[in-house]
Amino acid sequence: MFCQNCGTQIPDGSKFCGSCGARIGASQPVQQINQPIPQGGRPIPPVQQGGQPMRQMQYQGQSGQPYMQSGQMNYQQPGQMKTKGKGLPTALVICLAIILFFAIAITVIVMIIAQKNGPLHGAKVKKQVVWETGDLTVTAMKLMHDENSSENPYYILLEADNKGPVDRTVTCYAAAINDIRVDTNLELSVPAGGKSQGELRITDWKIGHLTAFEYFYSISFVLREGDELSDMIKLNTGLKEKTVYIEEGEDTPIYEGEGVLINYASNYPAFSEYGPAVEFYFENNTDKIICFRSGDVSVRGVAIDGKEFDEKFLPHTRGYAYFVLERAQLEKEDLLPLREIITSFECYDPVAGSTIFSTPVNVEYP
Secondary structure: OEOOOOOOEOOOOOOEOOOOOOEOOOOOOOOOOOOOOOHHHOOOOOEOOOOOEOOOEOOOOOOOEEEEEOOEEEEEOOOOOOOOOOOOOHHHHHHHHHHHHHHHHHHHHHHHHHHHHHHHOOOOOOOEEEEEEOOEEEEEEEEEEOOOOOOOOEEEEEEEEEOOOOOEEEEEEEEEEOOEEEOEEOEEEEOOOOEEEEEEEEOOHHHHOOHHHOOOOEEEEEEEEOOEEOOOEEEEOOOOOOOOOOOOOOOOOOEEEOOEEEEEEEEEOOOOOOOOEEEEEEEEOOOOOEEEEEOOEEEOOEEEOEEOOEEEEOOOEEEEEEEEEOHHHHHHOOOOOOOEEEEEEEEEEOOOOEEEEEEEEEEEOO
């Protein structure tokens, strides 16, 4: 038989329990939650009258506390009460919240920086004096990207200080990005004894089409005031210089010599509303500014009106020049598609005003 009080097995017919001293046969509570916990945390099975176990009671350690779960009475170490298993611990929730906060903050910062720099990818120009002549000082302030201008978004902000007695006007004579010739626009009017700012705008349509301009590591230009030219100004943007590639045209150049290379590159049948364009590649491998200009143009022996070019190339730069033919005349003379173009190029020194060389140009299409 079993003791009704502590559940210890005792000999049949006993009147008192040898373990807890309880009187056998006396009325005892069905269950005592706060009964003493035996040494070693040994389970004590509660019983009903008649010696049958009622429910399982478990102890975890000598100082455990009881709790009910799914019909079982369990004892848990202090500070380790079990939960229903739903939800995350508070510490984990706090950690996840902190991680999420920093992730959002970093994303916002990156977006702000990207929006600020635009396609410049971190390229910038530090404030510096770029030209001093007489009473005139010109300072490059910074490199900018104008997101509101889709055609000419890039420019250098310049500031001119005129300490002289007469008004002055500064323009850009020639320019290059990554040592590739580009078109620019600048007209900076400076009053006598005053200061003013102007934008040296890069107006070349190739900026949006050539991958060579996706990364600005340098910007070079020559300024002009009256009949005076500055030395070549080269501004580094803080980005590492790297090799950029552009199409150099056919394998056999039209002309190569005097530190100059000329080659046919391509034609653009739908260049503009005015008409198709013929593109030529040029290299200036000398230490001075040189210019290239086209002569009269004929197609299949017929003289054609067009927009001839006169392009300036800074020292050790390369790039393209175009002449555009009048579509109306080509259509009238039944000269489309283009088959043969004859013209000539003159290379000259714009400072000395002397011709370096001239060469005929004959382009035949298959």
